[in-house]
Amino acid sequence: MAKKTYDLLFKLLLIGDSGVGKTCVLFRFSDDAFNTTFISTIGIDFKIKTVELQGKKIKLQIWDTAGQERFHTITTSYYRGAMGIMLVYDITNAKSFENISKWLRNIDEHANEDVERMLLGNKCDMEDKRVVPKAKGEQIAKEHGIRFFETSAKANINIEKAFLTLAEDILKKTPVKEPNSENVDISTGGGVTGWKTKCCS
Amino acid sequence: MEGRHDNSPTQAFDKDVLELTVEDVYDISYVIGRDLLKVNTGGNREISDLQFKIVRVLEMFETMVNKYNLSLEELRMEMDNMRTETDRVVAEGSSGNINTVGPNKLVVDLKDPNRPRFTMQELKEVLQERNKLKAQLLVAQEELQLYKSGVLSSQQNMVEVNLETVPQSEPLRSSITEESKEKSTIQKLFSFRPK
Numbered sequence: 001m002a003k004k005t006y007d008l009l010f011k012l013l014l015i016g017d018s019g020v021g022k023t024c025v026l027f028r029f030s031d032d033a034f035n036t037t038f039i040s041t042i043g044i045d046f047k048i049k050t051v052e053l054q055g056k057k058i059k060l061q062i063w064d065t066a067g068q069e070r071f072h073t074i075t076t077s078y079y080r081g082a083m084g085i086m087l088v089y090d091i092t093n094a095k096s097f098e099n100i101s102k103w104l105r106n107i108d109e110h111a112n113e114d115v116e117r118m119l120l121g122n123k124c125d126m127e128d129k130r131v132v133p134k135a136k137g138e139q140i141a142k143e144h145g146i147r148f149f150e151t152s153a154k155a156n157i158n159i160e161k162a163f164l165t166l167a168e169d170i171l172k173k174t175p176v177k178e179p180n181s182e183n184v185d186i187s188t189g190g191g192v193t194g195w196k197t198k199c200c201s
Numbered sequence: 202m203e204g205r206h207d208n209s210p211t212q213a214f215d216k217d218v219l220e221l222t223v224e225d226v227y228d229i230s231y232v233i234g235r236d237l238l239k240v241n242t243g244g245n246r247e248i249s250d251l252q253f254k255i256v257r258v259l260e261m262f263e264t265m266v267n268k269y270n271l272s273l274e275e276l277r278m279e280m281d282n283m284r285t286e287t288d289r290v291v292a293e294g295s296s297g298n299i300n301t302v303g304p305n306k307l308v309v310d311l312k313d314p315n316r317p318r319f320t321m322q323e324l325k326e327v328l329q330e331r332n333k334l335k336a337q338l339l340v341a342q343e344e345l346q347l348y349k350s351g352v353l354s355s356q357q358n359m360v361e362v363n364l365e366t367v368p369q370s371e372p373l374r375s376s377i378t379e380e381s382k383e384k385s386t387i388q389k390l391f392s393f394r395p396k
Contacts, residue, residue, distance in 0.1 A: 074321065
């Protein structure tokens with residue numbers, strides 16, 4: 001196990017209507033860059049980003065799905081393995097907001113029951129074209145008991161915060177597995193040494 | 202006309218009302234006119250008045266029969282048109298040349314170089330393979346980075362470091378072939394180069 005460069009691997013999934021900016025959100029987070037040309041994602045793609053939370057190196061494998069209906073059968077088969085799902089809509093696109101309930105239903109149908117969910121209202125830099133008020137996003141998130149952020153991949157607003165928050169929420173409910181002691185609470189600090197021993201360096 | 206009259210103008214009286222033609226109405230008029238003439242030899246004024254009324258009724262009869270037959274003809278023509286149209290559509294449908302496609306069907310232009318060609322299952326498999334290879338590449342890159350940084354940070358102990366890492370990762374590598382050994386050799390060569 002000397003090769004392991006991380007302590008934990010979290011699998012995240014990005015879903016939402018086509019063109020809301022899922023790939024851009026991910027690209028901003030993984031490469032800190034933004035590209036204005038729109039290239040529709042074919043089926044499914046992923047990116048890796050390792051972050052450090054509470055002294056632990058967490059490797060995030062983030063799956064980016066195609067929003068187009070025609071890839072539905074491919075994308076839904078990736079829900080099952082996800083520990084966290086980001087549902088993205090576009091604040092300048094009312095339809096993408098209306099479809100939130102449809103995406104939430106997809107999560108209920110195809111994802112694990114204990115999957116951590118998060119709602120993102122993307123493109124919040126385009127205030128002049130906004131059609132979905134922030135309060136409406138907050139309200140629907142509250143109704144479903146999930147976190148909510150307005151983000152902008154272009155202006156780099158709340159992107160890192162959203163991913164780190166989601167990772168933190170998953171970390172909070174991840175039990176630490178150690179050879180001789182089970183269910184060590186990682187928040188007590190005692191678990192940290194356990195993690196260190198696993199690390200190669 | 203004449204021949205008809207000579208034949209049997211009175212036959213028109215025995216015909217089915219719905220089968221009467223304008224000619225039959227003329228036959229009837231001829232017979233009635235002839236008989237009236239026989240009766241009214243003395244130029245009876247009352248009979249003359251009656252004659253006008255009868256002519257008027259016969260004219261009405263003519264118009265009605267005419268109109269009825271015209272409508273009938275129109276309907277017949279329309280029916281014929283419909284029948285040929287139906288035959289045409291049915292023939293088109295049964296022959297291979299299908300222009301009319303049912304609901305939820307897609308017409309593919311076989312000459313379009315960009316036409317859809319692969320199934321969803323095939324796409325799924327290609328994407329799975331792509332993502333698997335991508336994951337492996339990322340792992341390889343990470344490993345390479347580790348080797349590089351390990352070498353760069355302790356140049357003196359470089360050989361020892363390499364020796365150490367090999368047994369450490371031995372259990373993982375049980376199935377690894379020449380290729381990876383070669384790779385680590387190359388990496389060693391690379392790391393020597395700056396010296």
